[in-house]
Amino acid sequence: MKEEESLVFHEVESFKVLENSDVPLPSLSTAVSYAIIEAAIQRAQDRLLNDNFVPWKFHPRNSDFEPASNASKVYLNRVIIQQNQTDSAAILKPLAGEVNERYTISITSAGVAEITAISSSGILRALDTFTQLFYRHSNNGGVYSPYAPVTITDAPKFAHRGFNMDVARNYYPPSFILHTIEALAWNKFNRLHLHVVDAQSWPLDIPALPLLSKKGAYRTGLSYSSKQLAEIQEYGLYRGVEVIVEIDMPGHTSVVDLAYPGLIAGYNIQPDWPTYAAEPPSGSLKLNSSAVYEFLRILWEDLLPRVSPYSAYFHTGGDEVNTNVYKFDETVRSNASAILQPLLQRFVNYNHDYVRAAGMTPIVWEEMLLQWNLTLGQDVVVQTWRSDEAVAQTVAKGHKVLAGNYKYWYLDCGHGSWTDPSTRATSPFEDYCAPLHNWRYVYSYDPLHSIPANATHLVLGGEVHMWSEQTDPTSFDAVVWPRAAAAAEVLWSGAKDEMGRNRSLVDAGGRLGLWRERLVNRGTGAGVVQMAFCRMVEGGDGEATDCPSV
Numbered sequence: 001m002k003e004e005e006s007l008v009f010h011e012v013e014s015f016k017v018l019e020n021s022d023v024p025l026p027s028l029s030t031a032v033s034y035a036i037i038e039a040a041i042q043r044a045q046d047r048l049l050n051d052n053f054v055p056w057k058f059h060p061r062n063s064d065f066e067p068a069s070n071a072s073k074v075y076l077n078r079v080i081i082q083q084n085q086t087d088s089a090a091i092l093k094p095l096a097g098e099v100n101e102r103y104t105i106s107i108t109s110a111g112v113a114e115i116t117a118i119s120s121s122g123i124l125r126a127l128d129t130f131t132q133l134f135y136r137h138s139n140n141g142g143v144y145s146p147y148a149p150v151t152i153t154d155a156p157k158f159a160h161r162g163f164n165m166d167v168a169r170n171y172y173p174p175s176f177i178l179h180t181i182e183a184l185a186w187n188k189f190n191r192l193h194l195h196v197v198d199a200q201s202w203p204l205d206i207p208a209l210p211l212l213s214k215k216g217a218y219r220t221g222l223s224y225s226s227k228q229l230a231e232i233q234e235y236g237l238y239r240g241v242e243v244i245v246e247i248d249m250p251g252h253t254s255v256v257d258l259a260y261p262g263l264i265a266g267y268n269i270q271p272d273w274p275t276y277a278a279e280p281p282s283g284s285l286k287l288n289s290s291a292v293y294e295f296l297r298i299l300w301e302d303l304l305p306r307v308s309p310y311s312a313y314f315h316t317g318g319d320e321v322n323t324n325v326y327k328f329d330e331t332v333r334s335n336a337s338a339i340l341q342p343l344l345q346r347f348v349n350y351n352h353d354y355v356r357a358a359g360m361t362p363i364v365w366e367e368m369l370l371q372w373n374l375t376l377g378q379d380v381v382v383q384t385w386r387s388d389e390a391v392a393q394t395v396a397k398g399h400k401v402l403a404g405n406y407k408y409w410y411l412d413c414g415h416g417s418w419t420d421p422s423t424r425a426t427s428p429f430e431d432y433c434a435p436l437h438n439w440r441y442v443y444s445y446d447p448l449h450s451i452p453a454n455a456t457h458l459v460l461g462g463e464v465h466m467w468s469e470q471t472d473p474t475s476f477d478a479v480v481w482p483r484a485a486a487a488a489e490v491l492w493s494g495a496k497d498e499m500g501r502n503r504s505l506v507d508a509g510g511r512l513g514l515w516r517e518r519l520v521n522r523g524t525g526a527g528v529v530q531m532a533f534c535r536m537v538e539g540g541d542g543e544a545t546d547c548p549s550v
Contacts, residue, residue, distance in 0.1 A: 032092060032237075033087045033091050033092070033120045035238075036120055036124070036237070036238050036240075037081075037083075037120050037123055037124075039238050040123065040124050040127050040238075040239075041081070041127065043127070044127040044128075044130060044131050047131040047522075048131055048134055048143055049143070051131070051134075051136060051143075051518070051521055051522065052136045052521060053135055053136055053517060053518050053521040054066075054135060054136050054137075054138045055135055055514060055517065056138070057513070057517060057532045057535060057536060058510070058513070058514055058535045058536070059536060060536055060537065060538055061536050066135075066137050066138060066139070066144070067137070067144055067146075069137075069139060069140050074109065074110070074111045074148075075111050076107070076111045076112075076113060077111045077112065078111070078112045078113070079113045079114075079115070080112070080113070080114040080115070081114075081115045081116075081123060082114065082115070082116045082117075083116075083117055083118070083119065083120060083122075083123060084116060084117070084118050085118045085119065087119055087120050090312075091119060091120060091121065092237065092309075092310075093242065093308075093309070093310060093311050093312045094121075094242070094312060095312045095313075095361060096159035096160040096381075096400075096460040096461065097159040097460070098312075099119050099121045100117075100118040100119050100121075100122060100155075101117075101119065101121045101122045101125050101155060101156050101190075102117065102118060102122055102153070102154070102155035103115065103116065103117040103122040103123065103125055103126035103129075103153075103154060103155070104116045104117070104126075104151070104152065104153045104154075105126055105129060105130055105133075105150070105151070105152045106149075106150070106151040106152075107133070107145070107147075107148040107149055107150050107151075108148075108149050109148070109149045113130070115127065115130065121190075121240050124185070124239065124240040125154070125156075125188055125240070126154075128185065128186055128188065129152065129154065132515075132518065133145045133147050133148075133150070156188070156491070156492045156493075157491065157492060157493055157494035158447065158459070158460065158461030158462065158491045158492075158494075159460055159461055160190070160191055160402060160460040160461030160462070160463075161188065161189045161190050161191060161461050161462075161488065161491035161492060162189065162190075162191035162192070162193050162244075162402065162461065162462065162463035162464075163180075163184055163189050163191070163192055163193065163463060163464055163465075163466070163484060164193040164195055164404075164463045164464070164465040164466065165177070165180060165192060165193065165194055165195065165466055165468075166195040166198070166465075166466060166467045166468040167194060167195065167196055167203065167468065168195060168196060168197050168198035168200060168201050168202075168203060168468070169198060169200055169201070169467065169468040169469045170468045170469075170471065170472040171201070171203055171217075171218055171222045171472075172468075172472070172473055172476070173473065174224060174228045174231065174232060176473045176476070177192075177194075177232050178231075178232065178235050179523075179524075180192070180476075180480075181232070181235055181236050181239060181241050181243075182239065183477075183481065183519065183522075183524045184239075184241050185239035185240060185241050186519070186522070187484065187485050187488040188488055188492050189241060189484075189488055189491075190240055190241055190242060191241065191242050191244055191463070192236055192241050192242070192243045192244065193244050193246060193315065193463055194232075194243055194244065194245050194246065195246045195248065195315075195467075196224070196245055196246060196247070197216075197247055197248065197252075197253075197255070198248060198252045198255070199251075199252045199253065199254040199255055199277070199279070199280075199281055199282075199283065200255060200281070201216060201217055201218050201222075201255055202216030202217060202223075202255045202256070202259070203216075203217045203218070203222055203223040203224060204223060204224050204229070205223050205224060205225045205226055205229075206299060206302050206303060207226060207302060208298050208299075208301070208302035209259070209260070209295070209298055209299060209302065211259035211260060212256065212259045212260075214259070215258045215259040216255045216256070216258050216259050226306060229245075229306070229307070230306065230310070233307065233310035233311065234310065236310070237310055242310070242311055242312070242313075243310060243311060244311050244313045244314065244315055244363070245303075245307050245311070245314060245315065246314075246315030246316075246317055246363075247299070247303070247315070247316065247317065248315075248316075248317025248318070248319065248365075249284075249285055249316065249317050249318070249351070250284045250285040250287060250318075250321060250344070250347060251277075251278075251284045251317070251318075251319065251320050251321045251322060252284075252317060252319070252320065253283065253284060253285045254267050254268060254277075254281045254282060254283025254284070255281075256283075256285065256295075257283060260295060262291060263285060263286060263289065263291060263292050263295055264283040264284065264285060264286070265283065265284055265285075265286050265325050265326055265328045265329035265332075266282050266283050266284065266324075266325035266326075266327075266328035266329070267281065267282065267283040268280065268281035268282060268283060269282045269325075269328075275324055276322055276324050276325045277320075277322055277325070278320045278322070279419075279469070282322070282325055283325065284321065284322065284325050284326070284329075285347075286329045286330075286331050286332070287326065287329065287331065287332055287340065287343040287344060287347055288329070288331035288332055288343050289329075289331045293350065296350065296351065296354075297354075300351070300354035300355075300358075301354075304354060304355065304357075304358035304360070305358060307360075308358040308359050308360050311360060312360060312361055313360055313361050313362075313363050313381065314355045314358070314360045314361075314362060314363070315362075315363040315364075315383070316348070316351045316352065316355065316362055316363070316364055317364070317365060318348065318364045318365045318367055318368040319365035319366075319367050319385070320367070321344070321367060321372070323335040323336075323337060323340060326340060337372075341372055341373070341374075344368075344372055344374065345372075345374050345375065348364070348368060348374055348376075352376075352377065352380065356377075356379075361379050361380070361381065362377070362379070362380045362381070363380070363381045363382075363383055363402070364376065364380060364381075364382060364383065365382075365383050365385065366382055366383060366384040366385060366386060366390050366394065368382070369382050369394060369397065369399065370390055370393055370394065376399065378398070378399070380399065380400075381399075381400045381401070381402060381460065382394045382399045382400070382401050382402070383401075383402040383404070383463070384401055384402065384403060384404065384405075385404050385405065385406050385410075385465070386405075386406065387405060387407075388403075388405055388449050388450055389450075391403050391405075391447070391449075391450075391451060391459065392450050392451060394458075395451060395455040395458040395459065396455070398458070399458065400458050400459075400460050401458055401459055401460065402459075402460055402461060402462050402463055403447035403459060403461070403462035403463075404447075404462045404463045404464060404465060405445060406433055406465070407433065407437075408437055408441060408442060408444070408445035409437070409442060409445060409462070409463070409464040409465060409487055410433055410437065410465050410467065411437065411442075411464060411465060411466045411479060411480055411483055411484065412431075412433075412465070412466060412467040412468070412469065412470065412471065412479075413431060413433035413434060413435070413436060413437055414430075414431065414433070414434045414435045414436025414437065415431065415436065415470050415479075416428075416429050416430060416431055416434075416470075417429045417430060417431050418431070418469045418470050437483070438483070439482060439483045439485075439486045439512060439529065440486075440505050440508075440509075442464070442483050442484075442486040442487050442490075443486040443487075443489070443490060443503070443505065443508055444495075444502070444505075445487070445490060445495065446490070446495035446496070447459055447461065447462045447490070447491070447495070448494075448495070449495075461491055462487075462491060464483075464484050464487035464488075466479070466480055466484075477524050477525035477526060478525050478526065478527045479527070481516070481519055481524055481525075481526035481527065482512050482515060482516040482519065482526045482527065482529060483527075485512060485515055485516075485519070485526075486508070486512060489508070489511075489512075506545060506548075509529065509530065509545070510535060510544070510545070512529050513529040513530055513534075513535055516528070516529050530547060531547075533546060533547070534546055534547035
């Protein structure tokens, strides 16, 4: 393509190729996976037609950075999408590593684009990248790409690229969860970990246990029906984002007492709640109660068959189990670990048997393995959060692990204490994990730090976390984005480059700033990376800066 030419999408007709039956379409094993690709093609077409992103912040002010209206144009006249293998049944609910997401995009100087991938998931990732190659022209309304001709070959470093969303501390309507899944897909996340219940509320309908949401939700109507949960999972399926449900237990369950009294030990002990819980209200499921096991049986027989068609995993929690609360458990009356450990082992075994019977793989928080030294099945995935050492200790025990050190990837940190000053908070009222983890700090985290080369295969990936004590739908986007996008790049590309060097924060800042503007254009209220001045320099690639550190 000549220097003065630009590749242009200008008229609706130029997109017809995306729907044309004469264009080679993927060979798919099921009607569902075929429908997933068809829907992705339609979304890509809509994006290219309707995104109005003009990247003026990344060029010198008032410069003519766009193609001249009278310049020679090469129209994109054909898009070929080719899937090279038939999807397996695992495509609908894959375990980490079961699906190859590698893809290649090529755009020729003649205006022919070709997208190839092994799986439909690879096609989804490719189409998301493809739409990022184009910008809106501010004068004539056309769409152009400054990058063609180009060839891109890409594949993820980690198979599990997750985002943990707490929808229990504050309520998020289903539409907002769908909004978040959309943004996750754009950022090439492939897992949404839905932390759906906690001590404060139970916003999930369990038809066999109707009082849980009737009395445990913050208000009537603020709970997810069976239909809504299925819609959330299906929405994720169509975007390559597997929705994993977590029911955290035995801790973080005190809300159950509102619906079914007698199952919880030490409910809402005040004012000395810190002795009995990580945060109020205190309370944990009793560990040696036949009534609790009957409750669990009913819960699992209702919930697990409903979520299993959409997910290969189910998270049974297990973090922050407080021993002191079991002094109030009449079936135990002890806070001694030696007494509690075998009871906890039985409890976890019982739950995991149900998860496996439903065709899913259990996930637990790290304490179950590293603090309580439970014997876990080799299939169990251990989610770490407290340190890099926890990742190393988990793989040393031969278990698959998810990384996500709270000192880097907890996005709720640094917003100050949310407890009232009459309890533990003192000036300057910081939270336990302050300061706020800015995007550079998020980007600097390496999930493979200190992991020996012969054990890196056990690190499936990681998750970035958004706990919602101080976040709700009004503030969520600005708190999460674009910091979560920095984590997404680490999970997709790795923390090191091809030479084993830490990736450049300067280069990342330009990419992240550009990407933030595109997110905002698409309706995601992402926070600002930098003031516009910093990137309005010659070059226009977003990497040059007038705001270097000194």
